[in-house]
Amino acid sequence: MSTNFRRAGAALFAATLTAATLVACSSEQAPQGGGDGGGESAAASDTIVLGFSQVGAESGWRAANTKSIQDTLTTENGFDLKFSDAQQKQENQIQAIRSYIQQQVDVIAFSPVVETGWDAVLEEAKAAEIPVILTDRAVDSEDDTLYESFIGSDFVEEGKRAGDWAVEQYDGEGYKAVELQGTTGAAPMIDRQQGFADAIAGSDIEMIDSQTGNFTRTEGKQVMEGFLQKYDDIDLVFAHNDDMGLGAIEAIEAAGKVPGKDIKIITVDGVKDGMQALADGKINYIVECNPLLGPDLAEIAKKVVAGEEVEKRIVTQDEAFDQEAAKAALPDRQY
Structure with missing residues (x-):
């Protein structure tokens, strides 16, 4: 009989209580979890x-x-x-x-x-x-x-914390920002974008472009390369995760600019590579996602x-x- 209480029928339970032979034959019941479960039911094990x-x-x-x-x-x-x-x-x-x-x-x-x-x-x-x-x-x-x-x-809160820090640090300086989005339609992409946009509303930080980098370092670099070719006045990057931020660092350095100084970078996640880039001054702020x-x-x-x-x-x-x-x-x- 499965551990799943929802599938434990009352009739089978009663029969088990009254017939010891059912216990002895429990190994003959269909195994849980497919062919590699060793033939032993979840309840039995x-x-x-x-x-x-x-x-x-x-x-x-x-x-x-x-x-x-x-x-x-x-x-x-x-x-x-x-x-x-x-x-x-x-x-x-x-x-x-x-x-x-x-x-x-x-x-x-x-x-x-x-x-x-x-x-x-x-x-x-x-x-x-x-x-x-x-x-x-x-x-x-x-x-x-x-x-x-x-x-x-809470992905909205993550985006908001990133935006709140950006406003605290850079409001009043007329910053032009670009956004490296996560996978289109994914909850963290939708919510982090919303949280950040809500936080910078009313400040003079202007989001001038936003494109998906699919949460990958490779695509983050590619999108950032496109931004740098299209705009010559980018001050701030908001990346929905560290990997896209790390890709942006590569693109910024290849363009002859200094990440963390010429172009500020804020990311979400807090993985070791991102944290190391933050410690090195190439990223300016990271909101953790455990x-x-x-x-x-x-x-x-x-x-x-x-x-x-x-x-x-x-x-x-x-x-x-x-x-x-x-x-x-x-x-x-x-x-």
């Missing part, structure tokens, strides 16, 4: 079979996020993790989720590539009585019963399977760093 679909491997942040999940959801911690990489494609995630439903896993978790277009597959999971947990990114759905909980940062979501996911998954109530929205705690704070944090940085 006290193991939670969890299917996780990751966005991809687009950045240092995502690599740290994946490592946290894989390091936490281990056999020793009571999990059988089924992991898939969507390679930045929503259709791959939908296919993975449907595969997890077919395998009858106990829990499905995923970090959505984009916000919209999930209702159909999440309704399939709900019909199969498999709980869903969102990590890092939200979905845009009017039906919040399609998932149990959403664990992640990728270490594995422990939170494990805790919520165990509660959901046990039938306990969980918070619908769990906001992770993030910091922000200037140069001196980055220097102090780097020696102990986990990601």
Whole structure:
């Protein structure tokens, strides 16, 4: 019998209590989690079979996020993790989720590539009585019963903190800013843009251009190269993540300018490469987005399977760093 309390039928439970032979034959029940689960059900092994679909491997942040999940959801911690990489494609995630439903896993978790277009597959999971947990990114759905909980940062607040710092430092200097957006349609892209725009509204910082760099260093560099060719008066870059900011540094240096001085740079994430660039003065400010979501996911998954109530929205705690704070944090940085 699966650990998933939602699929534990009352009749089967009663039969188990009255017929010891059913206990003896439990190894003959269909295994959870697909063909590599060793034929042992989740209940029999006290193991939670969890299917996780990751966005991809687009950045240092995502690599740290994946490592946290894989390091936490281990056999020793009571999990059988089924992991898939969507390679930045929503259709791959939908296919993975449907595969997890077919395998009858106990829990499905995923970090959505984009916000919209999930209702159909999440309704399939709900019909199969498999709980869903969102990590890092939200979905845009009017039906919040399609998932149990959403664990992640407040992306609007991240953008606002970045914009507030920009206004505090540079308002009154007539700065021209450009924006390196994340993946179009992704929750962090939408929310960080909104938060930053709201924060600089009313200041004399002017956003003169904004384009997607898809959260990657390569595309961040390419977009920044285009900005530098198009404008000769850029004062500030707001990058939705460190990797695009690091790509912008390469483009700025190739153009003969000094990042952090000639052109100020503000980013979001706080991965080691970004923090090192901040400590070196090439980035001016970083708002953290904590990728270490594995422990939170494990805790919520165990509660959901046990039938306990969980918070619908769990906001992770993030910091922000200037140069001196980055220097102090780097020696102990986990990601």
